[in-house]
Amino acid sequence: xxxxTADDDTATASDAWFAAEGAASAETEDLAEGAALGADDLARxxxxxxxxxxxxxxxxxVETGFADDETDYESALxxxxxxxxxxxxxxxxxxxxxxxxxxxxxxxDARRTANELAERxxxxxxSLFELDGRPDHTGDEPEATTAPDxxxxxxxxxxxxxxxxxxxxxxxxxxxxxxxxxxxxxxxDRLEAYVEDHAPVVAPNLAAMAGATLAARLCSLAGGxxxxxxxxxxxxxxxxxxxxxxxxxxxxxxxxKHGVIYTHDYVRNTHPxxxxxxxxxxxxKLTIAARVDHYSGDRRPELAEELDDRMAxxxxxxxxxxx
Amino acid sequence: xxxxxxxxxDGVQRRTFDGKESLATRGEPxxxxxxxxxWRAWDPHRSKLAATIESGLDTELAADDTVLYLGAANGTTVxxxxxxAGRTYAVEFAPRPVRDLLDVCETRPRLFPLLKDAREPATYxxxxxxxxxxxxxDVATRGQAAVAARNAQFLADDGRLVLAIKARSExxxxxxxxxxxxxxxxxxxxxxxxxxxxxxxFHDDHLxxxxxxx
Numbered sequence: 001x002x003x004x005t006a007d008d009d010t011a012t013a014s015d016a017w018f019a020a021e022g023a024a025s026a027e028t029e030d031l032a033e034g035a036a037l038g039a040d041d042l043a044r045x046x047x048x049x050x051x052x053x054x055x056x057x058x059x060x061x062v063e064t065g066f067a068d069d070e071t072d073y074e075s076a077l078x079x080x081x082x083x084x085x086x087x088x089x090x091x092x093x094x095x096x097x098x099x100x101x102x103x104x105x106x107x108x109d110a111r112r113t114a115n116e117l118a119e120r121x122x123x124x125x126x127s128l129f130e131l132d133g134r135p136d137h138t139g140d141e142p143e144a145t146t147a148p149d150x151x152x153x154x155x156x157x158x159x160x161x162x163x164x165x166x167x168x169x170x171x172x173x174x175x176x177x178x179x180x181x182x183x184x185x186x187x188x189d190r191l192e193a194y195v196e197d198h199a200p201v202v203a204p205n206l207a208a209m210a211g212a213t214l215a216a217r218l219c220s221l222a223g224g225x226x227x228x229x230x231x232x233x234x235x236x237x238x239x240x241x242x243x244x245x246x247x248x249x250x251x252x253x254x255x256x257k258h259g260v261i262y263t264h265d266y267v268r269n270t271h272p273x274x275x276x277x278x279x280x281x282x283x284x285k286l287t288i289a290a291r292v293d294h295y296s297g298d299r300r301p302e303l304a305e306e307l308d309d310r311m312a313x314x315x316x317x318x319x320x321x322x323x
Numbered sequence: 324x325x326x327x328x329x330x331x332x333d334g335v336q337r338r339t340f341d342g343k344e345s346l347a348t349r350g351e352p353x354x355x356x357x358x359x360x361x362w363r364a365w366d367p368h369r370s371k372l373a374a375t376i377e378s379g380l381d382t383e384l385a386a387d388d389t390v391l392y393l394g395a396a397n398g399t400t401v402x403x404x405x406x407x408a409g410r411t412y413a414v415e416f417a418p419r420p421v422r423d424l425l426d427v428c429e430t431r432p433r434l435f436p437l438l439k440d441a442r443e444p445a446t447y448x449x450x451x452x453x454x455x456x457x458x459x460x461d462v463a464t465r466g467q468a469a470v471a472a473r474n475a476q477f478l479a480d481d482g483r484l485v486l487a488i489k490a491r492s493e494x495x496x497x498x499x500x501x502x503x504x505x506x507x508x509x510x511x512x513x514x515x516x517x518x519x520x521x522x523x524x525f526h527d528d529h530l531x532x533x534x535x536x537x
Contacts, residue, residue, distance in 0.1 A: 017450045046437070051449035054477050058410075058452055074410065074433055081435040081450065082428060085421055088438040092418040204417070297419025298396060301465055302495040309496055 015051035017080065018042060018066045042076070043083035092201055097225035100195065100202050104216035107191035114184040118154035121178045125161050128171055155185045204297075205289035209304050210264060217260050218286070229287075229294035236290075237261065237283035261286070266311050271318040281310045331376065333386035334407025340364045346373050348406035351430035353423075354399060367525045370400040371461050371487035374525035380518050382457075382533055383483045384408070389455040391477050393441040393470065394462035396420045398427035404459065405434035412451045416440045441470050444477070454479040463492045468509035471534075475513050478536050484514055490528040499528040510534060 013019060020037060037045070058073045060066075067073035158181035166172040192213070199212035203225055207215040221239040222228035228236065238245050240260030247253035258267050258279035270278040285307040292300055331337070331346075338347040340357035346365040357364045367374040375382060384390075387409040395401040395413035397420035405411040405427075413428070414437045415421055421438055428434045439447040441462050455477050462470055467488050478484065488506050490499035510516060514534035522529040 011448065011453075015449050046450055049449040050445045050447075052445060054444075054448040054451050054453040056453055057450070077435055077450070078428075078432060081437060082425065085425055085428075085436040085438050089418045089421050089425070201418075296396075297417040298463060299417070300463065300492075302491045305495040 009053055011051045011053045011055040013055075013060050013064060015049075016055070016057055016060055016066075017045045017049050018057075018061055018076070019045075019064075039079065039083065042080040043087060046080050046084035047088060097202050097219050100198055100216050101220045101224070103191055103194050103198065104213070104220050107188050107195060110184050110188035110191060114155055114181050114188055117177065117181045117184065118158045121158045121161060121174065121181055122154050124174050125157070125178065128174060129161065129164070155181060158182055159185075203290065203293040204299050205292050205303055206286060208299075208301075209289050209307060210261070210286055214260065214263055217263075218290070221260060225290060225294050228290045231287065233280075233283045233287035236287050237279050258283075266307075270311075270315055274314050274318055277314050278311065281314060282307065285310075330379065330381040332382070332384045332388075332407055335365070335376070335403075336362070338362050338364075346376060348403045350402065350406035353402050353427045353430075365403045370403065371522060371526055371529060371531065372400050372404065372459060372485065374522045374529075375485065375487065375520065375531040377525065378520045378522060378531065380520045380531055380533060382485045384457055384459075384485065388457050389452065391451055391455045391458045391474065393458065393460040393474060395424055395436070396461075397423035398436075400459075400461065401434065402427040402431065405431045408457075409433060410452070411435065412437060412447075412455075414439050414441050414447060414451075442466070442473065444473050448476070451477055453477060455482060457483045457485060459485045461487045463489050465493055467492065468506045471510060472513040475536050480536060482536065483517075484532070484534045484536075486510075486532045486534065487522065487526075488530045488532065490530070499530075503530045506530075507532075513537060 018037065058067075058070050061073045061076075062069060067076055158178040161175055161178035162182045164171075164175050164178075166175040195216045196212045199207040199215045203215050203219065206218070206225075206228075210218065218236065218239060219225050219228055222231060222236070238256045238259045241256040241258065244253060244256035248255045257276040261267055261279060261282055264282055266282050267275055267279050285303055289300075289303055292298070292303070334348060336347055337344055338359055339345075340347070340359055345357075346367065347359070347362040348365055349361045350363060352358050352363045354369075356366060365373045367377040372382070384404075384407075386407050390404055390408045390411045392401045392404060392411060392413045395415040396417075398413065401411060401413045401424070405413075411431075411434045413424060413434060415424060416439065418438065421436060424436050428436050435450070437447050437450060441460075442464070444451075453476075456479060458471070458474055458478055460467070460471055460474070464470070467486070471484055471486055475484070488503060490497075490502040493502045493506065507516065510532065513536065515537055516532055516534045519530060519532045522531055
C-alpha cells in the first residue's frame with residue numbers, strides 16, 4: 001500500500017504531510033533521515049500540500065519513523081492541523097471588513113485625484129503640445145466633466161504625455177505631472193483589483209450578489225460588515241442617498257428609491273417604474289447576505305437564485321428588461 | 324423509540340435532559356447544550372446527522388470509526404461525532420465558522436480540523452488517510468453528489484457514506500422531489516444507496532442518504 005511506484009492516481013510516502021522536504025527525490029523510505037521538519041513546517045505542509053490520492057498515513061508515519069505509534073501520530077497530526085487551521089483563519093481574517101473599507105476608499109480617492117489632475121494636465125498640456133491623445137481642442141480646455149469616458153480619455157492623454165521627452169523646464173513640469181496621473185491611475189487599478197479579490201473573502205454572499213465593488217461600498221457606507229448586517233434592509237436600500245433621504249424627512253422631497261445600489265444591474269437596467277420594487281427586493285436579499293456573511297460565513301448560493309427569481313417576476317411586469 | 328435504539332452507535336444514547344428525551348454523546352459541552360454528568364444532548368434540530376439517526380435510519384456508524392466529515396461548519400455535529408468515533412477529519416472551507424470549530428477541537432484529541440474545499444480532495448489527501456469507515460457529508464453547495472463522488476476515494480470498500488442533501492442548495496426553484504431524484508441518479512454512478520429518509524420535521528427539504536461505494 002505504501003510502495004513508491006509513481007502513478008498519477010496513487011500516493012507515495014513523499015506526498016504525506018509529514019514527509020521530509022526532498023524526500024520525493026531521495027529514494028529513501030526512511031523519512032527521519034531527511035531534514036527533520038519543525039512544527040511550523042508541518043503546519044505549512046498541512047496548509048499547502050496536496051496528494052493525488054490518500055494513503056494509510058498513520059501506518060506510513062510509523063513505518064518511516066515519523067511517529068512511534070498511532071497515538072504519537074495522532075498527537076502530531078492534531079498539533080499540525082490545529083496550527084494550520086489557526087494560521088489560515090488568522091490570515092483570512094486579516095483581510096477583514098475594515099481593510100476592505102480602507103481599500104475601496106483609497107481606490108476612490110486615487111481614481112478621483114487621478115481624474116482631477118488629468119484635467120489639469122489636459123488643460124496645461126493642450127497649451128504646449130499637439131493634442132495627440134485627445135479629440136480636437138485648442139488651448140482652452142473644456143470644462144471639467146465627470147463622465148467616465150471623458151475621465152478615461154483624460155487619463156489616457158496624461159499617459160501619452162508621460163512618455164514624452166520634455167523640452168525645457170515648463171514641459172518638464174507638465175510631463176512630470178502626467179507621470180503622477182499615470183501612476184495614480186495604476187494605483188487605483190491595483191486597489192480595485194485588491195477589492196475584487198478580497199470582498200469575496202470578507203463577505204462571500206454579499207460579494208457574489210452585489211459584485212465586489214458594490215459590496216465594499218456598502219460596507220464602507222455602513223461603517224463595517226457588522227453594522228451593515230444590523231441595519232434594516234430599508235436603510236441599505238438608501239445608503240449613499242443620504243441627502244435625498246434627509247430632504248425627504250424634512251418634508252420637501254419624495255423618498256429616495258435607491259442609493260448606491262443603483263449601480264447594480266438589477267436596479268439600473270430595470271424599467272424606471274419598477275425600479276423601486278427592484279431596489280427593495282435587491283436590498284432585502286443583500287441584507288440577508290450581509291447577515292449570513294457576518295454571523296455564519298458560509299456560502300448560500302440559493303440566496304442569489306431567490307433574487308434572480310424575484311427579479312424575473314418584477315421585470316416581467318413590464319415585459320422584458322426595460323430600458 | 325426502542326426499535327430505533329438498535330441503530331445507535333456505541334457511545335450514543337438516549338438520555339433525559341430536563342424531562343425531555345434526547346440523543347446524547349459524552350464530551351465537553353460546546354454550545355450551551357443541556358448536559359447530564361458527562362453526557363450532552365445532541366439536538367436533531369441543529370444537527371442533520373442527529374436528525375438522521377432520530378428518524379430511525381441506520382447510519383451504520385460505530386464507535387471508534389475513522390470518519391471524514393465534509394462541511395463541518397462550526398463543529399456542532401462533528402463534535403458529537405468525535406465524541407464516539409475514532410480519528411475524525413473535519414473539513415470546512417469558510418474561515419468564520421472554523422473559529423468555533425477550533426474550540427470544539429481543543430477538548431477532542433482525535434478531531435482534526437482542515438480548512439479545505441471539499442470539492443478539491445487533492446488538497447487534503449496528503450493528510451486524510453485512506454480506508455476511512457465513514458464519510459459524513461453536509462455541504463450546502465451545488466453539486467453535492469459530485470462532492471460525494473470525489474471523496475469516495477477515501478472510503479474503505481465496506482465504508483459508508485452518510486449524506487444530507489439540501490434541495491435548496493442544488494436548485495432553489497425546483498421541487499425538492501425532482502432535485503433529490505437527480506442527486507440519487509448521480510450518486511448511483513459511484514455508490515449503491517442502502518437507505519434514505521426525509522429529515523422533516525427537523526430540517527425542511529433535506530434528504531438523508533446512507534450509501535456504500537460500488
